[in-house]
Amino acid sequence: MKRITLALLAAIPLLTIMAPAAPAADKAGSGPNPFSDCGIGAALFSETKWAAVTSNVIWDVGTTAVASATMSPQTCSGKEAKTAAFIFHTYDNLIEETAKGGGVHVATMLDMSGCTQAVRAAIVRELRDGAARDVSAVDYSSQSQREKAERMYARVHALTDGQYASSCTA
Numbered sequence: 001m002k003r004i005t006l007a008l009l010a011a012i013p014l015l016t017i018m019a020p021a022a023p024a025a026d027k028a029g030s031g032p033n034p035f036s037d038c039g040i041g042a043a044l045f046s047e048t049k050w051a052a053v054t055s056n057v058i059w060d061v062g063t064t065a066v067a068s069a070t071m072s073p074q075t076c077s078g079k080e081a082k083t084a085a086f087i088f089h090t091y092d093n094l095i096e097e098t099a100k101g102g103g104v105h106v107a108t109m110l111d112m113s114g115c116t117q118a119v120r121a122a123i124v125r126e127l128r129d130g131a132a133r134d135v136s137a138v139d140y141s142s143q144s145q146r147e148k149a150e151r152m153y154a155r156v157h158a159l160t161d162g163q164y165a166s167s168c169t170a
Contacts, residue, residue: 038081083112083156088149095152098124098131113160115168123159123168130155 087094090105097103102124110120134140134151160168 080157083109084149084153086112087153087156088146091145091149091152095131095135095148098127099135101125101128109156110160110168113156113168115160115164119164119167123156123164126159127152127155 086109090109093103093105094109097106102120106124106127107120110123115123131152134148140148
């Protein structure tokens with residue numbers, strides 16, 4: 001508890017510095033709130049604003065949330081943000097299940113992407129091929145979980161919004 005309190009206190013000066021970096025929309029204040037509408041916190045706690053803010057601040061002092069709001073405010077909510085957070089938090093399960101050709105976490109990820117049953121086997125095959133390349137890469141063990149999850153998310157996104165977009169609409 002002491003660490004969380006110290007992290008929150010340490011974050012206050014940074015948050016006040018970063019707050020003006022929020023995107024300017026048509027009028028001031030009309031863009032997403034980086035701390036409650038963006039980042040991992042918003043993906044996990046979309047209906048509970050205080051929990052989203054707390055999660056974002058504890059996770060990385062809100063830097064991911066602010067970067068999302070600043071660079072791509074359209075990704076602050078919706079299936080992309082939720083899918084990215086899910087992949088990050090369940091990466092170990094996803095990589096194991098992908099290697100096996102499926103599982104509960106893979107099915108959930110494809111549910112989140114709105115994919116029909118007709119294309120799931122093909123998507124899983126392509127994810128499996130990509131995961132095999134990733135895991136066999138020389139630098140795989142030195143990559144952070146964020147880097148590994150980003151790579152998987154990019155692959156899932158490319159498949160569900162690209163080649164299989166007509167069968168994956170949430």
